[in-house]
Amino acid sequence: MADPSSSPDPRRRRGLLIVLSSPSGAGKTTISHMLREADPEITMSVSATTRPMRPGEVDKVDYHFVDDAGFQSMIDDGDFAEWAYVFDHRYGTPKAPIKAALKDGRDILFDIDWQGTQQLEAGMGEDLVSIFILPPSMKELDRRLHARGTDRDDVIAERMRRAASEIGHWAEYDYVLINEDMDRCLAEVEAIVAAERLKRTRQPGLVAFVRELVERP
Ligand code: 5GP
Numbered sequence: 042m043a044d045p046s047s048s049p050d051p052r053r054r055r056g057l058l059i060v061l062s063s064p065s066g067a068g069k070t071t072i073s074h075m076l077r078e079a080d081p082e083i084t085m086s087v088s089a090t091t092r093p094m095r096p097g098e099v100d101k102v103d104y105h106f107v108d109d110a111g112f113q114s115m116i117d118d119g120d121f122a123e124w125a126y127v128f129d130h131r132y133g134t135p136k137a138p139i140k141a142a143l144k145d146g147r148d149i150l151f152d153i154d155w156q157g158t159q160q161l162e163a164g165m166g167e168d169l170v171s172i173f174i175l176p177p178s179m180k181e182l183d184r185r186l187h188a189r190g191t192d193r194d195d196v197i198a199e200r201m202r203r204a205a206s207e208i209g210h211w212a213e214y215d216y217v218l219i220n221e222d223m224d225r226c227l228a229e230v231e232a233i234v235a236a237e238r239l240k241r242t243r244q245p246g247l248v249a250f251v252r253e254l255v256e257r258p
Contacts, residue, residue, distance in 0.1 A: 053246030057148040057237055058139065058165060059083070060158050060214075061230070063174035064204030066186040068220040072174065073150055075227050080234070083148045086138060089115060092130035095191050105135075123153070123160030128203065134161070143168060148234070155210035170237045172230060173214035177221045179204070 063069040077083050089105040091112050100106050107115070112131050115121060124133030134157060142149045143165075151161070158171050176182040182204055186197045211217050216233050220226040241247065 051244070051246045051250035054146050054238060054244045055168060056143040056146050057234070057243065058143075058151065058161065058169045059148060059234060059237075060151045060153060060161065060169060060171040061174065062153060062155055062158055062171070062207070062210075062214065063220075064176065064182060064207040065200045066182045066189065066204070067174045067176040068185075068223060068226060069152055069174050071223060072220070072227055072230060073152055075223075076150065076230055076234075079227075079231065083150050083234075084138075084142065086134055086149050086151045086153075088132050088134055088153065089121075090130060090132045092128070092132075097191075122164060123157045125154060125156035125160070127154050127156070128199065132157070139165070148238075155207060155213060158210075159213065167242070170216070170233065171214040172216045172218065172233060173211045174226065175208065175211060175217065175219045176204075177219055 061069050061073055073085065077085060087101065087103070087105060089107050089112060091107060091109055092104075094100065094104075094106050098104070098106075109131075112124075112133065115133065115135075116124060120135055120137070121133040122136040122139055124131060126132075132153070134151060134153060139149060141147075151157070153161070162169055162171065176185070179201070183197070183201055186192065186200060192200065218226055218229050237243070
């Protein structure tokens with residue numbers, strides 16, 4: 042029998058970069074909160090943005106809220122893994138936490154748009170899993186944006202216009218879900234994450250584990 046104390050850890054794995062994209066109001070923010078609450082191995086990537094803070098948001102928790110000059114100097118310093126204009130403001134994903142998480146075998150969740158997903162995919166395709174969440178209907182999307190009560194009517198109208206163009210990118214994603222029911226959608230995201238973690242290529246510890254398995258029965 043193999044001595045378990047000297048066995049390599051078969052569960053050692055590479056971290057996973059999980060991208061969740063959807064038009065605003067499709068439930069992505071709620072799903073990502075629920076996912077992290079249920080799974081402590083997942084941390085959230087905190088983006089930087091030049092958009093104003095909404096009521097209830099906390100600096101450095103929801104976003105790093107910076108002004109245009111601050112954002113520009115982060116670009117100039119090469120701090121972003123990706124950045125893009127969304128709704129006339131700039132949003133960017135800091136590079137440093139990604140490197141640290143991949144190295145430590147932790148998973149990071151990204152709430153970014155299709156532009157950011159394309160850029161991340163180009164830079165770190167193999168470690169990335171992309172999920173797109175569709176609303177059940179445009180009427181329901183409009184209802185959810187109004188129910189949220191955080192944006193003015195003209196901002197909501199603009200978000201509805203942009204939703205159609207965001208949805209146009211659904212086919213660029215690995216997985217596509219329809220969020221009719223929040224609990225079901227969460228269970229689907231959890232199933233995707235569980236399966237992706239078990240991919241052979243994400244489990245480098247298996248090579249040594251299986252070698253011991255057969256060589257030291
Ligand atoms: P909100 O202003 O509602 O928080 O976000 C607006 C949009 O910006 C959402 O679709 C969100 O996914 C996207 N977004 C947030 N952070 C980033 C980021 O760092 N990069 C990119 N490309 N998009 C982001």
